[in-house]
Amino acid sequence: MDTSILQTVTTDFAAYLSEVTAGDLNQDLGNGTIGELYLRAIEQHRALTAVLGTDPSDAGDPAQLLAPDEHGGGYDRHYRRTAAELIAALDRLEASAHVGERTVGEVYAAVLVEVVARTGVLAAALGLPYQPDLRPRAVGSPPIPSAEWW
Numbered sequence: 001m002d003t004s005i006l007q008t009v010t011t012d013f014a015a016y017l018s019e020v021t022a023g024d025l026n027q028d029l030g031n032g033t034i035g036e037l038y039l040r041a042i043e044q045h046r047a048l049t050a051v052l053g054t055d056p057s058d059a060g061d062p063a064q065l066l067a068p069d070e071h072g073g074g075y076d077r078h079y080r081r082t083a084a085e086l087i088a089a090l091d092r093l094e095a096s097a098h099v100g101e102r103t104v105g106e107v108y109a110a111v112l113v114e115v116v117a118r119t120g121v122l123a124a125a126l127g128l129p130y131q132p133d134l135r136p137r138a139v140g141s142p143p144i145p146s147a148e149w150w
Helices: 004-017 034-051 062-066 075-091 104-125
Strands: none
Touching (some): 004 104, 034 062, 034 104
């Protein structure tokens, strides 16, 4: 299945995460903090990767994931790894295959919407603009999610 749109939006989220410093992690987003948003993103990607039949790599404990690198951030690196694992798991499956009661295409669309929403929240918290690029990259790409997913 073509996952190019998901690759684009996970790269967007990682790019915004690269702007996050340790001091930003406790910033309130209304329903959690930037740090909690980041940890949820990693855990959701790992859980979905496992559901899709691939063993995700060990993400480490939350304290390790929240520890800044030598430059005061580096949170995007952990996220990029889990996003790449999820995308690889999706790449191996046909959109029409089933995962529980949903097709892989439906799961893909739901993940896409979640990542776009998460990126919008993070960008707004950082005071940065975000306009997702949701154009299909290849013939046979899954359709852009309809409003019912939002």
